[in-house]
Amino acid sequence: MSDLDKKLYKNTFKTSQTSHLHPDDEQCLQCLEKVCTIICPAKVYNYNESEKKLTVSYEKCLECGACRIACKYIKWNYPEGGKGVVYKNS
Numbered sequence: 001m002s003d004l005d006k007k008l009y010k011n012t013f014k015t016s017q018t019s020h021l022h023p024d025d026e027q028c029l030q031c032l033e034k035v036c037t038i039i040c041p042a043k044v045y046n047y048n049e050s051e052k053k054l055t056v057s058y059e060k061c062l063e064c065g066a067c068r069i070a071c072k073y074i075k076w077n078y079p080e081g082g083k084g085v086v087y088k089n090s
């Protein structure tokens with residue numbers, strides 16, 4: 001287990017019923033680099049080539065904001081109602 005994985009393992013999540021991450025499906029179809037699948041430390045985004053579909057495992061999101069900077073086609077909000085990641089520092 002890498003140091004990053006050890007740190008991520010300490011986090012817990014209050015899962016929302018709805019996603020706070022909304023990529024633009026039309027843009028994703030045309031997107032060549034799919035940088036969201038590379039940049040996310042939690043591997044939230046996965047692209048299925050055979051189905052031509054981007055899946056978003058929003059419940060694993062660390063709310064770091066990297067994807068919103070990397071791609072302007074993701075509508076990004078914090079999870080509603082205090083849901084989402086709960087960081088543990090020790």
Ligand code: SF4
Nearest residue numbers: 023028031035036071
């Ligand atoms: S979310 Fe952005 S980077 Fe990811 S596949 Fe869609 S357009 Fe590309």
Ligand code: SF4
Nearest residue numbers: 040061062064065067
């Ligand atoms: S905010 Fe960070 S952890 Fe959440 S999906 Fe974007 S890159 Fe991944």
